[in-house]
Amino acid sequence: MKVLTAADVRRTVSMPAAIDAVRQGFLELAAGNFVLPARQIFGDGAVLVMSAYHSPTRTAVVKKIGINLDQVPAIRATVIWTGAGEQLVADGTSITTLRTGAVVGVATDLLAQPDATRLTLIGTGAQAADQVRAVLAVRRIATATITGRKPDRATALAKALATEFPTVTFTPTTSIDDAIATADIICCATSSSIPLFDVAALPQTVHINAIGAFRPTMRELPRDLLATADLVMVDQREAALEECGEIIDALAAGVVQESELLELGTALTTKPKPTGRTVFKSVGVGCQDWSIAKALAEP
Known part of the structure; x- marks a missing residue:
């Protein structure tokens, strides 16, 4: 049995490699090659268990997640991968x-404008840095604005990312409206229960990723954005219908129809031609964990 620490995970799978692996995972999902049981939720979301079985290879992954939004990191997890005669246990937080x-x-590469150069990140928690790394892997970003409720954390994250990406100008701020006013791409990675901004504050052409809200009671995006966006994509x-607060709210209000929600796997097989405002909303599915675990088990 192979046991991998967080450092092992990072050393083995780069962000570009992770994007390639997850892209392939969603293509496999679209092809019907996964069994994905519903996520098990315990203690009002304090503990989650996710699993995925890939039928063609008879490989599977199980992840146990503990969530405490009052601690850092808020998410602590363990991943178990089972293959043909092999087993891997890895740090699930880094995965x-x-x-x-x-x-x-993957979503940004599909939906953001090809010439996008301005990124805004809302949120400074454990998920934040990898949001930036992912966007920088698929677009030539020149400026990135980091905004959060705590100025010191926004400043610290901006400094750390500037060291990692010296060709990008990072600017910390506490004003979300100022940060999104001229953005080409926006990444939301918060635990907010209310929308982070009004739709009127957005540029007419912008791609928004939202990954922070993973419970029906949580919200990062305003209802009006989902109602008026040119395209809304979900993982x-x-x-999304089970766990995504923004989607559940928009459907209940009748401003979005279930048939209008584009799945990522479908978009990869029939690529959309995005215009105006586009949204990607993710709550996370087991094929993503399988994709990274496979890259770790079979480097």
């Missing part, structure tokens, strides 16, 4: 942030 960043990279329709 979760890596695969969540990777799916944003998996079934998961």
Whole structure:
């Protein structure tokens, strides 16, 4: 049995490699090659269990996640991969942030304008840095604005990312409206229960990723954005209808129809031609964890 630490995960799978792996995972999902049981939720979301079985290879992954939004990191997880005569146990926290960043990279590559150069990140928690790394892997970003409730954390994250990406100008701020006013791409990675901004504050052409809200009671995006966006994409329709607060709210209000939600796997097989405002909403599905675990088990 192979046991991998967080450092092992990062050393083995780069962000570009993770994006490629997750892209292939969603193509496999679209082809019907996964069995994805519904996510098990315990203690009002304090503990989650996710699993995925890939039928062609008879490989499977199980992830146990503990969530405490009052601690840092808020997510602590363990991943178990089972293959043909082999088993891998790996730090699931690093896999979760890596695969969540990777799916944003896949979505951004599909929906953001090819000449996008301005990124805004809302949120400074454990998921934040990989959101930036993923977007920078698929677009030539020149400027990135980091905004969060705590100025010191926004400043610290901006400094750390500037060291990692010296050709990009990083600017910390506490004003979300100022940060999104001229953005080409926006990444939301918060635990907010209310929308982070009004739709009127957005540029007419912008791509928005939202990965922070993973419970029906949570919201990052305003209802009006989902109602008026040119395209709304989700990682998996079934998961979004079960867990995504913004999608559940918009459907209940009748401003979005279930048939209008484009699944990521479908978009990869029949690529859309995005215009105006586009949205990618992710709650995370097991094929993402499988994709990263496979890259770790079979480097």
